[in-house]
Amino acid sequence: MAYSFYPGCSMEATGKAYLVSLEAVSHALGLELKEIPDWNCCGATVSANAIGDLPQLAMTARNLALAEPAGNDIVVGCSSCYLNMAWANEKFKTDARFRSQVSEALGAAGLKYEGGLRVRHLIDVLVNDIGLDNLKARTIKPLAGMKIACYSGCQTVRAIRRRDFDNVEYPVMLSRIVEALGATPVPFPAAARCCGGSQQFTRVELIHELTGYVLETAAKNGAEAIVTPCPMCHMNTDVYQAEINRVKGTNYYLPVFFLTQLIGLAFDLKPKDLGFSFNVVSPDKLFAKHNIKN
Amino acid sequence: MSAANEQASRFDPGFAREFYALENGEYAKLCMQCGLCAVTCASREFMDLPPRKLFKLVQAGDKEAVLQSQTPWLCTSCMTCTVRCPRGIPIIDVMHGLKYFLIQQGSKAPVALMSKIFAENMLRRGRVFELALTNSFFLKAYGPVGAIPIALKMRSVGQPMLLKGRLPLKPPKKIKGLDQVHKIVKKATEVMKREGHQDGV
Ligand code: SF4
Ligand code: SF4
Numbered sequence: 001m002a003y004s005f006y007p008g009c010s011m012e013a014t015g016k017a018y019l020v021s022l023e024a025v026s027h028a029l030g031l032e033l034k035e036i037p038d039w040n041c042c043g044a045t046v047s048a049n050a051i052g053d054l055p056q057l058a059m060t061a062r063n064l065a066l067a068e069p070a071g072n073d074i075v076v077g078c079s080s081c082y083l084n085m086a087w088a089n090e091k092f093k094t095d096a097r098f099r100s101q102v103s104e105a106l107g108a109a110g111l112k113y114e115g116g117l118r119v120r121h122l123i124d125v126l127v128n129d130i131g132l133d134n135l136k137a138r139t140i141k142p143l144a145g146m147k148i149a150c151y152s153g154c155q156t157v158r159a160i161r162r163r164d165f166d167n168v169e170y171p172v173m174l175s176r177i178v179e180a181l182g183a184t185p186v187p188f189p190a191a192a193r194c195c196g197g198s199q200q201f202t203r204v205e206l207i208h209e210l211t212g213y214v215l216e217t218a219a220k221n222g223a224e225a226i227v228t229p230c231p232m233c234h235m236n237t238d239v240y241q242a243e244i245n246r247v248k249g250t251n252y253y254l255p256v257f258f259l260t261q262l263i264g265l266a267f268d269l270k271p272k273d274l275g276f277s278f279n280v281v282s283p284d285k286l287f288a289k290h291n292i293k294n
Numbered sequence: 295m296s297a298a299n300e301q302a303s304r305f306d307p308g309f310a311r312e313f314y315a316l317e318n319g320e321y322a323k324l325c326m327q328c329g330l331c332a333v334t335c336a337s338r339e340f341m342d343l344p345p346r347k348l349f350k351l352v353q354a355g356d357k358e359a360v361l362q363s364q365t366p367w368l369c370t371s372c373m374t375c376t377v378r379c380p381r382g383i384p385i386i387d388v389m390h391g392l393k394y395f396l397i398q399q400g401s402k403a404p405v406a407l408m409s410k411i412f413a414e415n416m417l418r419r420g421r422v423f424e425l426a427l428t429n430s431f432f433l434k435a436y437g438p439v440g441a442i443p444i445a446l447k448m449r450s451v452g453q454p455m456l457l458k459g460r461l462p463l464k465p466p467k468k469i470k471g472l473d474q475v476h477k478i479v480k481k482a483t484e485v486m487k488r489e490g491h492q493d494g495v
Contacts, residue, residue: 049390054482059475108478109481158374201408209340
């Protein structure tokens, strides 16, 4: 199965482990991901504040225009990139005024988008194209007994407003994947709660509270680890965990995995190909407990 | 001026019209004050005005209260309110329009600074260079001396980021079509200004 692939800036920096493990997993699954040639940053959720919504969505539409000749669905892993790209695409298809405005902007750069593509979140592709049965069949080392909080994040399931691929209140797709890998998803009412997003520099108290709540809920429900598809959720729960422990006097020890890192483990891929070296909360103790060699 | 008049002079119906003309601003008209966004919002405990009240004050023309509010700067774009609002108001888009307006007016809020730095950074190469983004934010927000205690306070975050290779030291390569990106943004900005901002509400 061939797809156009949009990594986005974070997969090349703060979320590098995601990219590395996605490459390993897609190889194992025969997923052919072809990076959109010369893609540009989508602007995340902050640049619209500085340049306006229309310019940002038009910029994002450049990536759609570049991907269109290949004709494949676009796969996006980062929730924020997915939000921008899927929304630009949806609006392009359903709002004639937006379509003509964006076409005019693309035209200024000699580009054109016909609206012929679908933008898909990685979770959607894994569940609906690859299929849970296939994920299960490919699982060589089931993650039996591993208790996981499945943290979809807020934007992942809400990006396309009401035309969601998962339940916007109680997302379930991620837990189904985790189940297929043999692990046990714990009840996790914070699955679609906000982690505070990109306010790490601007209002760190927001991260302490919101991410703190996510960690607390995971711990309370008996999770040994958290899994997420979102680089921002990963950053806040993993990198800020020590800081939250310090500020709140808590003592969480919850390794946080990208979805693809967990899939790779169950597929018995080499741990060194799954980017665990980028994880700040060390997964070593957890691996030792479950007899996983790192 | 009597107290009642003073009170009345705070409200400027012209401001409501001004707000509705912002990009996505017209959606604020649709708010029916049900309060769902207020109980829903992830940042509600930090906000001075929940989105519901903000929209009420827009409708009433309370310019000062709206422009002073911290609400747009606390919105994390989590979209919870947006998928729940029974009137279908894309609240995060309204917040974008308001923040854009406030930034044009010279807002000094940290998110205003962050948004500008992010956009500049992104438009320099076509992709974001996160290390430079972090550095320029802290330098501009706190100055070279003021940034040091912040950096020390945040070392439980910064150190592992660097040690674990999550903040590459080298910038990403400039994309080939950087010029296209600039042309697109320029044209879209023209269109946004030319066509007013009404989004067909
Ligand atoms: S949920 Fe929508 S209609 Fe209800 S108060 Fe909030 S913005 Fe207004
Ligand atoms: S999108 Fe903003 S206003 Fe809406 S619930 Fe999230 S933080 Fe609150």
